[in-house]
Amino acid sequence: MTEWILQMPTWELIRFFGLLSYFMLFTGVSLGICYSMPGWTPKTKGKLYKLHSTASVSGMFLGIFHAMLLVIDTFMPFYWTELLLPFSAEHSSLMNGLGTITAYGMIAIILTTDLRHKLNKKAWRAIHLCSYPTFVMALIHGMGVGSDTNVGWVFLSYVLTFAIVTMLLIIRAFLGGKRGLAHSAGRR
Template identity: 30%
Template sequence: MDKLEENQRSALLFTVVFTVIILVASVWITRVISPSVTQANMMYWLIDRSAGLISYELLSLSMILGLSMSSGLWDRFGRRNFAKQLHHFSTLLILPFLALHLIGLLGDASIPFTIANLLIPGSATYQPFLTALGSLSLYAVIALIASTYLRQRIGQKTWRTLHFLAFPTFLFVTIHGLWLGTDSHSLIGILLYVVPLAIIAGLVMERIDRAKSKQKAKTTAA
């Protein structure tokens, strides 16, 4: 993921601001019109669920685009630049939705979480292992995005190595969502996890086969 152009940064800033406005408006409306604890918990629960699923689908889209670009798929259709920009946006937009996901968890008093529970892996009393996977994934996403902006300083090799964090991150988030997510108990919810997982697994296998073919060709030529 290369550094965003000015127009892309502006679009991202607008999205983040718009997301915050929606959050603040939702909290205000709930507290003023329906201030009961039960209704407030329901609102935060919905924010948690929706933001978590959107974050997962954005991560899935980012990985699918990244893997398909490396295979040259988009070059065949002359749409590499489009795929590249969409890859940029889908990765960066994970952050505001992760923020909404955390705020939803903090606001829902039915399962009390502290900021420390969400940010320190293993400190939560509720499903500590699965919650820790979510915390680790949060840091991994931040590291991936930060490495892009520090690419010139850390070098291409380090950047590429850090980029491989995307694979365990996706696995962690998939486990986290499937076992903790409320929607994973429905068929549609399961498909929202299984379909991206299957596509990414297929692209990874294709990438491995391609690497083996290149290595075999080099060995034969030698």
């Protein structure tokens, strides 16, 4: 069994699952912003919420799998402590630490969403707003240690995903409504 694992193209799989996790996180954040915009029919909101949840949870699990593969990588293996303790990695400790914090952020956001009916509404919203810095940390992590960042389409996709999330946030802020960004942050 060990031989089979060691024969896997772990470096390619690590890169693939890291990118896939990032794109699912981007999809989840984008759909979450769209979901919060006014004017959707209840049926459409339900579909948006389901897609938002699926993308976010998938992104979290893909990110965890991405990190777990680093332990068995033969090119640059990581110790579990380097993955679980932010900024403790021997290689690129800052960038890898952001990846660890991103994973913890996603886990916290998803767990508190599942428990939101048991939490204070303001506390849940504050935690859920951490989706934005979590997304930015995932972007910085990918750009900082992602070995494919210099590939044109990968770099362009990072730029475009950041631009799309930024534009959606601006549109959402201008649309206002009952659940504007200021209200979500508890400022109204």
